[in-house]
Amino acid sequence: MLRSLILCLSLLAILAACDQDIIELNDFNINETLAKYEIVMVKFYAPWDTHGKEMEKEYQKLADQTKEKGWVIAQLDATANPISSKYFEIFGYPTIKLFYKNESFTYKGDRRAQYFQAFIVSKTTLPEELNNEAEVKKVLESSNVVIVAMEKDSPEFKELCKTHHKVDYIHFYYTSKPALIKAQKMPTLILYTSHAKDGLKFEGNFTSSAMIKFVKDNSRPIVWKLSQLSVGLLFGNANPGVALFYDSDKLESKQLVADFKKLATVKRDPNIYFLTSEIKEGMGKKVANFIGLYPEELPSIQALHPKEDLYKYIMDPKIPPTFDNMVKFFEEWRAGKIPRSHKSERIPESFEGDNYFKLVEKNFQNIVLNDTSKDVLVKFCAPSGYFCEKEKDMFPKLAKKTEEDKDFDHC
Secondary structure (H helix, E strand, O other): HHHHHHHHHHHHHHHHHHHOOEEEEOOOOOHHHHHHEEEEEEEEEEOOHHHHHOOOHHHHHHHHHOOOHOEEEEEEOOOOOOOHHHHHOOOOOEEEEEEEEEEEEEOOOOOOHHHHHHHHHHHHHHOOOOOHHHHHHHHHOOOOOEEEEOOOOHHHHHHHHHHHHHHOOOOOEEOOHHHHOOOOOOOOEEEOOOOEEEEEEEEOOOOHHHHHHHHOOOOOOOOOEOHHHHHHHHHHHHEEEEEEEOOOOOOOOHHHHHHHHHHHHOOOOOOOOOEEEOOOOOOHHHHHHOOOOHEEEEEEEEEEEEHHEEEEEEOOOOOOHHHHHHHHHHHHHHOOOOOOOOOOOOOOOOOOOOEOOOOHHHHHHHHHHHHOOOOEOOOOOOOOOOHHHOOHHHHHHHHHHOOOOOOOOEO
C-alpha cells in the first residue's frame, strides 16, 4: 500500500514537472517514467561532483528548448538511489543516458545543449531524404556525413534504419537519385569526413553490422584535437590513446605536430586515438591536471589507457621527439616494453626538516623503499580530509622530537 502511494505521488510529480523543468527521478519512479515516455534523457549525478555542476546550465537550457517536443529531460542522484545506479551500471559522474524504445545510449560528447539535442535527434529519427543538389551541398558543409543512394522500400533501407542510431556523431541521409552523389548504381553508400571530403565509398554487403564497422573505422580523424568530444570517446570507450602535449609558442612545435600527424597516419589503428593538445587552458589544462603534467615537462608524448586505471606510458623526455623516435616509442609501447608511470606532484625543491619529508609519487620509491638503512613512518592523507587538516601539526612536532634518531624518518 505504501509503495503504491509513493509510486502515485512520484508519477504525479513527474506529470507536474513535464511542463516546467528538469524532472528529478529516483529508485521508485524511474522505471515507470521510462515505460510511459518514448524519449527520456537522464543525467545520473552526484551532488558533490564538479563536472556535473559545470553542465547544469546547459542541461537546463536543453530542457527549456525542448519542452514542446514531448521529450523528458530528467536527472537522478545516483548516490541516493543505489538500486538504479547498480541496474544502469553507473560508475562515474555525470553519466548521461538516452532511453528510446527499450534501448539506451550513453552520451559521451560535448556537454552543451545543442549537442545534447543533436544526439537525441540522431538516435530517434529515421535518415533524412535528400532530393536535390542544394540539399546535398548543405549537408556536406558539416563533417562526418553518410549519404546512401537507395530506394526507401528496399531491404537495404531497412538495414540502414538499424544502423544510423548505433553510430555516434555521424549524420545519415539517403536519396533515391544516385546522380546527386555521382553514384552509378543503387545502393551506394559514401562517407564524407573532414579528412575525406571527396568521400569514401563502401564496398561491402549492405548489412547493418558491415555498415557500422565501415563508418566507425573510417569516420575518426587521423589526429583529434583534445576536446570534450575526444576525451569523452577516449574515456567512454576505454580505448588507448597516444597524445602529444606541446607549447605552440615554441618554434619547434610546428615540426613536432607535423611529425606526430605522420606517426598517426603510418600507425593508424581504429582502436587507438591520436590526440594533440596544449595545456594552457580549456580541456587541455583539465587533462594535464588530471594526469599530472606540468608546463616545464613539455613537449611530452604519452600513451594513455583508461581501461588500465589510466596508466601512462611516457616517451623518455631526454630522447629528441623526432618522427623516427616517435615510431620507436609507439612500437615499444605496443610491445609492452615501456614501463608505466603514475601521476605525481613535483618533487619538493627542499626538505621540510632533517628527518621530515614530503612524499610524492616520484620520490616515494627512493626515500621509502630503496633506503633500507632507516625505518620510515608515513602519513597518507588527502588535503581536503578533516582529520588530516586537524592534525596537520602533529607530524612536524613528532619529527622534531625524534630528529636525533638518525635511523628514523617521518614522511
